[in-house]
Amino acid sequence: MTTPHHCVLNVGHYRTGSATLAKAAKIAGYRVHRAFFQTLDPSSHKLLLLDPEKAVWKWWTEQDGRSELSKLIESNDFVCDGYVPWLLLLPERIVSSFCQEMTAKGISLSFIATTRQLETLVVSELHHWVVHALEAEAGLDEAERDSLEKSLRKRATLHSKVLKLHSITSLALEEISFWAGKLDKIFDLPGKAWSKALKQAGHQNVAPTLPLQGVLLTLRIGTALTSVTHRVGTMIKSLKQDRLCNMIVVLALDDDEEGSPLADQLVEHLQQYCRIIIMNNPPKDPSSPFPICQVWDRMAATAFEEGCDWVMLLGDDIAIDCAIHFRLIYRAFLDISKKLGCPFGFGCPWWNDTTFSGFPTFPVVGKAHYEIFESLVPPHRARAFINQDLDPYIQRMYLKFGAAPLLQAARLSNNTGGNNINPTRYERVAATGWRDWVLQDVRPVKEYLSKYTDFECILLDVVVPSYRIDLEYLERICRLQVPENVRTTFIIVIDNPVELNQMYGTNKADDAAILMEIDLAEKTKNNIRVRCNSVNSGASASRNRGLDESAAEYILMLDDDVIPNNDLLYQYETTLQTISASTVGIVGMVRFPRRSDLPLLHAAVLMSYLTFMFEIASNEKYKNPAWGVTANLLVRRSEIRFDTVYAKTGGGEDVDFALRLVQETGGRLLTNPQALVTHEYWPGGMTAILAHFYRWAIGDSALFKRSVRYV
Numbered sequence: 001m002t003t004p005h006h007c008v009l010n011v012g013h014y015r016t017g018s019a020t021l022a023k024a025a026k027i028a029g030y031r032v033h034r035a036f037f038q039t040l041d042p043s044s045h046k047l048l049l050l051d052p053e054k055a056v057w058k059w060w061t062e063q064d065g066r067s068e069l070s071k072l073i074e075s076n077d078f079v080c081d082g083y084v085p086w087l088l089l090l091p092e093r094i095v096s097s098f099c100q101e102m103t104a105k106g107i108s109l110s111f112i113a114t115t116r117q118l119e120t121l122v123v124s125e126l127h128h129w130v131v132h133a134l135e136a137e138a139g140l141d142e143a144e145r146d147s148l149e150k151s152l153r154k155r156a157t158l159h160s161k162v163l164k165l166h167s168i169t170s171l172a173l174e175e176i177s178f179w180a181g182k183l184d185k186i187f188d189l190p191g192k193a194w195s196k197a198l199k200q201a202g203h204q205n206v207a208p209t210l211p212l213q214g215v216l217l218t219l220r221i222g223t224a225l226t227s228v229t230h231r232v233g234t235m236i237k238s239l240k241q242d243r244l245c246n247m248i249v250v251l252a253l254d255d256d257e258e259g260s261p262l263a264d265q266l267v268e269h270l271q272q273y274c275r276i277i278i279m280n281n282p283p284k285d286p287s288s289p290f291p292i293c294q295v296w297d298r299m300a301a302t303a304f305e306e307g308c309d310w311v312m313l314l315g316d317d318i319a320i321d322c323a324i325h326f327r328l329i330y331r332a333f334l335d336i337s338k339k340l341g342c343p344f345g346f347g348c349p350w351w352n353d354t355t356f357s358g359f360p361t362f363p364v365v366g367k368a369h370y371e372i373f374e375s376l377v378p379p380h381r382a383r384a385f386i387n388q389d390l391d392p393y394i395q396r397m398y399l400k401f402g403a404a405p406l407l408q409a410a411r412l413s414n415n416t417g418g419n420n421i422n423p424t425r426y427e428r429v430a431a432t433g434w435r436d437w438v439l440q441d442v443r444p445v446k447e448y449l450s451k452y453t454d455f456e457c458i459l460l461d462v463v464v465p466s467y468r469i470d471l472e473y474l475e476r477i478c479r480l481q482v483p484e485n486v487r488t489t490f491i492i493v494i495d496n497p498v499e500l501n502q503m504y505g506t507n508k509a510d511d512a513a514i515l516m517e518i519d520l521a522e523k524t525k526n527n528i529r530v531r532c533n534s535v536n537s538g539a540s541a542s543r544n545r546g547l548d549e550s551a552a553e554y555i556l557m558l559d560d561d562v563i564p565n566n567d568l569l570y571q572y573e574t575t576l577q578t579i580s581a582s583t584v585g586i587v588g589m590v591r592f593p594r595r596s597d598l599p600l601l602h603a604a605v606l607m608s609y610l611t612f613m614f615e616i617a618s619n620e621k622y623k624n625p626a627w628g629v630t631a632n633l634l635v636r637r638s639e640i641r642f643d644t645v646y647a648k649t650g651g652g653e654d655v656d657f658a659l660r661l662v663q664e665t666g667g668r669l670l671t672n673p674q675a676l677v678t679h680e681y682w683p684g685g686m687t688a689i690l691a692h693f694y695r696w697a698i699g700d701s702a703l704f705k706r707s708v709r710y711v
Contacts, residue, residue: 229270342368349405585670
């Protein structure tokens with residue numbers, strides 16, 4: 001005769017206390033099984049979120065769910081989680097038939113449901129999805145991520161209705177002290193024993209402890225209290241759209257407004273949204289630019305001392321276009337921590353500023369930064385940053401360690417300042433030299449991180465001067481695959497402002513450059529920067545502008561008429577991982593096509609050895625060439641720049657640059673024939689090609705006077 005067996009199924013929703021009950025049941029001596037989704041594929045995970053009724057039916061009918069549940073019930077006294085919470089969404093005849101089947105096997109089933117107040121359940125679920133990266137695991141697209149809270153609420157509401165429909169015994173998490181009295185009527189265990197087991201189990205699904213976000217704002221009220229109140233209030237409400245958002249605002253007011261009736265009214269209004277901490281700005285000196293970076297520094301210190309996990313440098317004039325920014329930032333810091341094995345709060349994610357696409361105008365600085373420097377601005381740079389360049393400087397320091405991700409979906413726009421079209425409220429004062437400081441000031445960050453990992457990225461920018469503005473060629477270059485451990489900005493310097501304006505129908509070349517930058521970034525999905533000279537300045541000046549624009553440790557110079565192999569950056573990465581500090585540059589291969597139908601003129605160019613230096617990387621005799629052509633030349637960051645005395649169209653400037661680079665650094669050049677680009681032959685007939693070489697010769701002739709030691 002079969003021994004009677006009783007099994008209890010908890011059809012309660014996730015995050016409602018099922019873990020607490022399961023642990024208590026195990027302590028009480030029952031056999032317990034929690035059905036975790038260890039192998040749930042993305043489509044099934046998404047279906048369970050968006051259509052749980054369809055998901056449980058698919059599990060039951062197509063994935064042998066009936067057999068799986070039957071085996072669990074036969075070998076356990078208590079089963080919960082997995083698909084169990086959704087059993088009652090199956091047709092009633094299916095559930096009744098299954099219960100009868102279990103009865104025939106000598107098994108009696110009881111149903112209970114742990115429950116939780118709807119809004120706290122949604123917050124707990126959201127937190128769980130963020131912490132466990134379930135959005136990515138379920139393959140949610142951007143729209144589905146934006147509506148996750150709505151989907152979770154809809155699912156929880158449906159679940160609650162089903163429980164009421166079936167009159168299931170409810171164990172409300174908010175009333176956990178009354179659970180024992182209900183459980184002793186279901187299990188063969190006295191209430192006192194349950195009380196003891198529940199106490200020992202502890203409270204498993206408590207309200208989540210959320211990180212604290214610090215929002216740094218500085219403003220002047222003036223006579224526009226209503227406008228300022230509306231603007232700032234709207235921004236804070238936009239941030240609070242994210243249900244998980246836990247934040248304080250550090251608000252810096254001008255010294256003559258702090259404590260004024262207008263300030264009091266502003267603060268009173270804003271405090272309905274979150275906690276506000278007031279600071280006063282230093283007195284303004286009419287003869288000096290306003291030191292906004294010093295204000296940021298004081299505000300950040302206050303926020304971090306208040307326990308913030310990260311701070312955001314925002315302005316009162318921005319418009320937030322993201323309802324899930326907190327979740328995105330939270331997940332970014334979790335990803336960084338997991339990848340590097342370091343404490344939570346290391347890194348610098350950044351907002352997607354649609355007004356200045358691809359530039360870290362609004363960085364999010366983690367608390368580890370304050371631990372490292374004890375300030376937002378490193379103390380030895382405190383006077384160097386006035387009101388510009390602090391944001392990219394900080395972001396670049398963390399980019400070196402792969403800890404500065406762009407939060408693509410965290411969009412905002414900056415209505416005043418931000419790009420070259422909208423004017424700022426104050427005179428810009430650049431922090432000249434910040435690009436060189438990055439690699440110097442990153443040392444304390446590296447020292448902090450060395451306790452956890454030795455991982456570093458290679459910062460390698462690509463600089464392309466362009467007079468031709470052939471978008472097909474430029475797009476091909478900007479589409480280069482960037483290795484996982486390389487961080488690259490493609491810097492295009494246009495040297496033909498008239499043509500660029502005509503291409504984009506603009507009156508200002510800077511406006512056209514922004515449009516071109518947006519276009520290339522959207523097409524290639526890489527980080528693109530486009531700059532345009534105000535007048536045609538020549539190849540040397542354009543390359544210099546690209547070098548000045550870069551903050552990378554290595555710069556790859558390409559001509560705008562080459563076709564790079566798609567693995568070009570991978571080939572350079574391989575070489576960079578093996579070189580010593582004495583290597584100041586790598587000469588890549590610039591190959592001219594060999595074809596059976598090659599025109600006689602082009603064959604003559606090859607036979608004349610005029611292309612010898614382009615292909616020198618393939619010559620075994622020249623492992624350490626004296627120079628390399630800038631059609632494909634990678635150099636280590638230095639103060640060396642191209643001499644603009646040479647012809648605008650090029651010729652001699654690359655020789656002079658490479659010779660001075662080696663001489664002044666005491667280093668050497670290497671070659672990498674696998675770092676390959678293809679260079680088509682110059683267009684035109686005999687006259688055009690000879691004219692091209694003639695212009696080269698004019699430039700090369702200047703070398704006799706400027707590089708006497710090599711003559």
